[in-house]
Amino acid sequence: MDVQGRVVCNSDIQSEEEMDLRRGPWTVEEDLTLMNYIANHGEGRWNSLSRCAGLKRTGKSCRLRWLNYLRPDVRRGNITLEEQLLILELHSRWGNRWSKIAQHLPGRTDNEIKNYWRTRVQKHAKQLKCDVNSKQFKDTMRYLWMPRLVERIQAAATASGSSAATTYHHHHTTTNNNISMSSGQPQIVPPPPGVHAPSFTPENSSTAASSDSFGTQVSPASDLTAEYYNNPVNNNQNQDYYQVNQVSYPDSLTSPSGYLNHGLDFQAMEQINQWLEAGDTSDNLWNDEDFLFLPQQFNM
DNA sequence: AAAACTAGCAACCGCCGGTCG
């Protein structure tokens, strides 16, 4: 190691051309080599690390493989409802800042979140025949999808009983237009009457205990990452990270129609009405996530 | 049963900013 703790070795002088670098999927042997090397030497400069470990890979490739796949704390498998909600919430704040969003979902990689967004969310935008960045689609997410996620989370918590529902960790408090992540309880915050889905800005977010403009209690932020790693429950990587205690929101907003009345624009409402009138249209509008766009009475 | 299509995901690419010598 050099003075900065970086890995150096004699083979640093080798040029990339001499290395005959490999590409494509990693083999089990390569994975083991990389894991063993990092276990013994730690992470360092990735190009040097790759050469010293005897891997015929670019440093970038090693870094990516480690961060997205081999890292012991990486979570794999289905994105939970709570994680979906968080992704939608954070994306509405930060856009395609995948790494920033990933920081708030312990164990999830930016690549995984990006893939989720592209394969699931953009699919729905395509079905709505609108751009993911359009106001129409954002409103649909904000006033239909996200509230439905909250409802599902609540329903799941109710169904599983409250005893196991004490470790819903949310890392930070966000007060978006309609979802407030506070002290483990995602809460719907309606847009003020007459206000048409105001844009979120960091300035109007709250990270301190307070009551927002709608009278919703907002609790101090807690460090989700720290809680995650300190919680023995989370040592099991296959275990769902989030558990929901309870979800509450105003009675007027207990169904998506409430959201519709609060600010979804006419075009988006028309689009959704068309779906409902058309019923099952033989495309895959009724798959696992499509419930999110449909009113409660149609929900299975 | 097989070809065509689709979805999901791992990995790569290219750009950019930071650091080092």
Add this chain to the structure above:
DNA sequence: GCGACCGGCGGTTGCTAGTTT
């Protein structure tokens, strides 16, 4: 101060398994 190098990031590609025709 400057060029080379490196890591991080967002966008894109290509492979594979599953589904549909």
